[in-house]
Amino acid sequence: MFKGEKINTTENRSVLHVALRAPRDAVINSDGVNVVPEVWAVKDKIKQFSETFRSGSWVGATGKPLTNVVSVGIGGSFLGPLFVHTALQTDPEAAEAAKGRQLRFLANVDPVDVARSIKDLDPATTLVVVVSKTFTTAETMLNARTIKEWIVSSLGPQAVSKHMIAVSTNLKLVKEFGIDPNNAFAFWDWVGGRYSVCSAVGVLPLSLQYGFPIVQKFLEGASSIDNHVHTSSFEKNIPVLLGLLSVWNVSFLGYPARAILPYCQALEKLAPHIQQLSMESNGKGVSIDGVRLPFEAGEIDFGEPGTNGQHSFYQLIHQGRVIPCDFIGVIKSQQPVYLKGETVSNHDELMSNFFAQPDALAYGKTPEQLHSEKVPENLIPHKTFQGNRPSLSFLLSSLSAYEIGQLLSIYEHRIAVQGFIWGINSFDQWGVELGKSLASTVRKQLHASRMEGKPVEGFNPSSASLLTRFLAVGPFGCSAMLCHLLRI
Numbered sequence: 273m274f275k276g277e278k279i280n281t282t283e284n285r286s287v288l289h290v291a292l293r294a295p296r297d298a299v300i301n302s303d304g305v306n307v308v309p310e311v312w313a314v315k316d317k318i319k320q321f322s323e324t325f326r327s328g329s330w331v332g333a334t335g336k337p338l339t340n341v342v343s344v345g346i347g348g349s350f351l352g353p354l355f356v357h358t359a360l361q362t363d364p365e366a367a368e369a370a371k372g373r374q375l376r377f378l379a380n381v382d383p384v385d386v387a388r389s390i391k392d393l394d395p396a397t398t399l400v401v402v403v404s405k406t407f408t409t410a411e412t413m414l415n416a417r418t419i420k421e422w423i424v425s426s427l428g429p430q431a432v433s434k435h436m437i438a439v440s441t442n443l444k445l446v447k448e449f450g451i452d453p454n455n456a457f458a459f460w461d462w463v464g465g466r467y468s469v470c471s472a473v474g475v476l477p478l479s480l481q482y483g484f485p486i487v488q489k490f491l492e493g494a495s496s497i498d499n500h501v502h503t504s505s506f507e508k509n510i511p512v513l514l515g516l517l518s519v520w521n522v523s524f525l526g527y528p529a530r531a532i533l534p535y536c537q538a539l540e541k542l543a544p545h546i547q548q549l550s551m552e553s554n555g556k557g558v559s560i561d562g563v564r565l566p567f568e569a570g571e572i573d574f575g576e577p578g579t580n581g582q583h584s585f586y587q588l589i590h591q592g593r594v595i596p597c598d599f600i601g602v603i604k605s606q607q608p609v610y611l612k613g614e615t616v617s618n619h620d621e622l623m624s625n626f627f628a629q630p631d632a633l634a635y636g637k638t639p640e641q642l643h644s645e646k647v648p649e650n651l652i653p654h655k656t657f658q659g660n661r662p663s664l665s666f667l668l669s670s671l672s673a674y675e676i677g678q679l680l681s682i683y684e685h686r687i688a689v690q691g692f693i694w695g696i697n698s699f700d701q702w703g704v705e706l707g708k709s710l711a712s713t714v715r716k717q718l719h720a721s722r723m724e725g726k727p728v729e730g731f732n733p734s735s736a737s738l739l740t741r742f743l744a745v746g747p748f749g750c751s752a753m754l755c756h757l758l759r760i
């Protein structure tokens with residue numbers, strides 16, 4: 273991977289997200305060309321742009337400085353940046369740098385998400401970043417057109433150049449969309465979408481919100497783990513050991529899921545990001561050579577911050593199915609509180625649970641212990657905990673931009689290690705294509721039925737009956753016939 277070999281064989285691409293956070297003097301080749309200078313050229317452009325933007329010198333169509341940013345993108349062009357933003361939001365240094373600014377995300381093509389993302393925003397003080405590796409993703413492009421309309425209808429067509437910028441590998445399509453190429457930030461096909469948070473995909477919106485120096489610390493944290501994974505022996509290599517543990521749990525013990533349980537509210541968007549990173553990378557049915565796997569690969573990832581999860585799904589984890597857990601704790605809270613008269617600080621209260629839960633999973637509670645506590649006989653089976661349930665714990669010194677980068681990189685490499693051992697291609701995602709093409713057939717049907725009154729045809733009976741029911745009411749709640757007449 274680090275040598276730039278085209279290990280993503282089904283797409284004939286190198287996998288070089290490590291180059292995105294490498295130091296300026298590093299040499300990482302793809303196709304015989306050192307990619308590090310191009311990476312830094314884009315980072316320098318982001319630094320300059322974000323400084324101009326944040327200083328107030330970049331003004332919108334009405335002459336006002338812009339303080340709100342809406343980042344429009346989905347999947348890898350959304351989840352990583354959202355995770356990092358959520359983690360930074362309460363870090364004192366980052367919060368200070370972001371004072372008076374807002375960063376929001378628009379991902380879902382559901383118009384409800386559009387409404388939510390622009391609620392109470394003034395287009396005159398808003399910058400929109402359209403983030404899409406391909407610049408063809410249906411959801412992102414419709415959302416981008418919808419937000420463009422929001423800007424143009426309020427400020428006029430000339431406002432687009434001041435209020436819309438883009439991040440993509442496809443700068444030709446960015447230009448065709450109407451965004452000034454000077455305001456487009458590139459990345460490369462050797463960056464997988466779900467591995468792209470350290471490219472302009474994350475670095476641009478996060479720098480607009482927090483300033484480039486804080487984002488650079490995040491990149492340095494990620495780079496420190498890249499260096500560790502590249503140079504440490506396997507016995508001391510954190511992502512390698514973690515990857516081995518996951519392979520052991522999945523393939524040898526037969527536990528297909530993994531719970532990601534940060535005892536840290538700032539990490540509330542870690543699990544959604546890891547869901548894509550892990551399940552899109554390793555949710556494969558064939559080996560890298562195309563041979564059907566004789567075992568199951570991949571993990572079912574889910575999670576919630578502790579202690580919220582404890583009051584929700586931990587029952588199953590303790591007494592139902594065996595789910596290996598990642599517990600993530602932080603020594604120093606971003607927002608410490610210690611109330612006079614309380615036994616412990618609020619953070620210590622939280623962390624009491626972080627230390628207790630793995631213990632309960634590992635050692636459980638035996639019927640003998642329950643007997644000695646005089647638990648009534650009929651309740652003994654219900655109150656018994658079998659124990660011997662695997663978990664691992666990460667204890668971070670604190671959660672600033674640097675550690676957020678480290679955590680991200682640990683998971684990225686761990687997931688790659690798992691994929692290497694399972695012998696799959698962790699860097700393609702053909703499994704998302706079928707649904708996209710079927711959606712396009714449905715889109716054509718919806719258009720034909722609404723515009724020309726065409727009957728539903730060519731679908732299986734279940735889909736056909738649902739579609740017919742859906743089409744019986746027009747898009748704005750009027751009858752299908754009236755909508756047809758009104759051509760809406």
Ligand SMILES: O=P(O)(O)OC[C@H]1O[C@H](O)[C@H](O)[C@@H](O)[C@@H]1O
Binds near residue numbers: 349408
């Ligand atoms: O960044 P884009 O090209 O818009 O792609 C957004 C997302 O699209 C697809 O669903 C892929 O499965 C994801 O890996 C990707 O992150």
